Amino acid sequence: MSTETTTASADRTPGTGAPAGPKGAAGTRRTRHIDLRQSGLMLALVGIIILFQILTGGRLLAPDNVASLIQQNAYVMILAIGMMLVIIAGHIDLSVGSTVAMIGGVVGIAMVGWGLPWPVAILLALIVGLVVGAWQGFWVAYVGIPAFIVTLAGMLIFRGIAQILVGETISGYDQAFNAISNGSVPNVLGFTNTPPIGYLDGVTLLVGALGAAGLVWSGLRRRAVMRGHDLAVEPIGAFWVKTGAMILAIGVFTYLLAKSTGGLPIVLVIVGVLVMIFTVILRSTRFGRNIYAIGGNYRAAELSGVNAKQVTFGIFLLAGLLAAVAGIVVTARAGSSVASAGQSYELDAIAACFIGGAAVSGGVGRISGAMIGALIMGVLNIGLSILSVDPSWQMAIKGLVLLAAVAFDLVSKKRSAAGG
């Protein structure tokens, strides 16, 4: 899943005979700093997990809690993907929470009101998501109204529509639909049973193994390609240490899920696929590059032939689509549609992005960062809930974590700037 690790290797390229002046050294440090930040985030996540594992007396990583951590926080991860695109481009999207509620209304009416089969209802919801994106993208990209205003308006408009559509609540959905967020991938492979470990879900193990194998394969392939191009690669030892750590993490995670009651949650598959798709889009397509370009310097991007308006429109289109996916997931999780669903979800997603290293001024950010940000928030959520901390305090603590994360980032950036 992690195709996010390269760039570090390139700046270790021993240059091209050009002397590394003081400015050059500063630049290299900056690049390292970004990578350090990413691994620092990872460490922060691990640290928080360990902290809560101890505080909760081992309950945090109980297999079923791990599964529900995923199921409860899938919406943040999905929204954070879309939000990351928007934030990298230098915008913001305040409307996604209301969109989630409106989409709940759409699928509810489609299934219960019109009696449509659930796959059709989902298709309809995705189309509505695209319409929402097109609507907001039009105002931001082509009319030039700041996204803050457009999506603030959207927040009100879509919440209003949600209330009109839903009324009180709609419920009584197909079990197959609800399984999207509550169910697991059917265990067609059966269970393994090694006495000291107990029963393990076969499909989960298979997916985990495939994930780990894919990681090793793509890493080795990248090294091979780079060597083929005469590019410097990181030492093989460092590669295996890094890869080994990630395999270990995947292994622990797989083991815990395989021990859980259901096995591999369906939403995890959805999130995983989305993460892969959007990571590739951001890294390796012109559209993705252009998002960074317009976020970093809009005018320069325009003068480089980037159709900045079209790119901006596209970003909001995708953000709308992802908000619709999140809306479906949230509705399926609850098994009903309520007009007040998705309240303040936009803030969760924005917080995940900024904890995950996005820059307020745009141009910087990664999907993996947003995912780690979302997981940090998720672990806090579930950990504090297990400790039965008062919800009001939970909110305050999450606020402080957001502030601390961004403050830490800013201070360390300032320090490295002063050093260069």
Add this chain to the structure above:
Amino acid sequence: MDARTPEPAGSAGDPAADGSVGSAPADASAAPVVLEMRGIGKTFGPVVALKRVDLEARRGEVHAICGENGAGKSTLMKVLSGVYPHGSYTGDIVFDGQICEFRSIRDSEAAGIVIIHQELALCANLSILENIYLGRQHTDKGMIRWESMRGEARRLLAKVGLDENPDTLVGQLGVGKQQLVEIAKALSKRVRLLILDEPTAALNDDDSEQLLELIRQLRAEGVTCVIISHKLGEIEEIADTTTIIRDGETVESFSMRDPDAGEDRIIRGMVGRSLDSRFPDRTPQIGEELLRIEDWTTEHATIPDRLAVDHAHLSVRAGEIVGIAGLMGAGRTEFVMSVFGRQYGTYRGGKVFKNGREIDVSTVRRAIAAGLAYVSEDRKEAGLNLIQSIRENISAAALGKLTRRGMIDEHREVLVAQKYQRDIRIKTAGVETVVGNLSGGNQQKVALAKWMYTDPDVLILDEPTRGIDVGAKFEIYQLIHELAATGRGVIVISSEMPELIGLCDRIYAINQGRVTGEIDREDVTQEALMRLMTQEEGVRA
């Protein structure tokens, strides 16, 4: 506010200079030393910005500081003005005979030292009056006394020769006038040592001349001016003493009345070698006509019914370097930007031909596809993405060349970037260096590489050497020569006439959006060019 800054006890008090308004510049070398910086050193972590700089400025002189970009001039001025507080540097600053321990700009300003940065620090949304007194408003029991400030502001504006109402918004003034507001602001702080960082970089010749005149006037009143400038002609004209800094050390300090003081000596000191010619040798090989622009007309971006470009024409042949000369505001940039993807103003007519066939340049994409490239005059605002790497900047305008089946080949991208880094000598550790951390000259090379990678037939370079040091300029000139040698056409816009004359095979002059004439390399003189640049009548092709 007190009427006059009290002289600190023990100053090298000079009763003659104290009240004498007319202390002529000729006396400057005899005047007492007012500022002495002794052995200033400053490091940022492992990076040594200043090794050991010594500087002595006398009362009422204009003291120029010269050095390549990165030599340490700006750091030195930040030390002097308290941006880097006492204790964070080594060495001593002695002002008026007293060792200064400034902890902030406030402290240095209280002593009478005011710095005016290259990027002006004015609020465009506030009036001249409000800007002058920002943070230091005259108050009475907490209430601002507008009338008292307005009266004083009028006197200050008269003194700097700015004929504007103090209530005019600064945003409505041109850069030249804004510069004068900055100086009025400095005067309101009872300035005794005025530091000007590249004061004329953004000014046209008229405004520059007015500013230099004002500096002379301040000098006559006993204000010491320290001026940092890349424009050596200007230094020759105005400075009494010049100090040259190279690699964080003082190279030498000499009076400009020395017989051998002048541009050559300054350049020699700055680069540590003598540049026999500031322009590399070249034998032009000029072929067929490559690009022709006819009757190009564009309406002004903000003032309706006014033409920013008025039936302008231009042609470039293969292997030819063509210059566009014009005073600031003449419409040079507007002309080329309105051609390149119609990125300026509203199109009102005109045609572009390449190799005799009309081409479509109505969007940037089409202009690039047609073989045009435009390197902006403003690297930071419109040229580069400063928060991205060299690699990502170089590929930004030609990602299509790296894309196969919808995917960017990042490895090939690295190779491309490394090739350019090698070929055009971008001096840095590697292609992942963030562009914002490069020096101006290296940034300009990245911008050039970005457009070279689009493989254009005609490159339009807008102020290609603005704000970069002498050594890097030479390298940029070499690059321009190499580009022309490959049979491309190059159009160069520059505010520096010697640059155009040294570089171009043919120069067009533009005034008020009209092409007023063209001169071949053999016939060009600064005088002839200036005559065309100020001529009102346009000529048609």
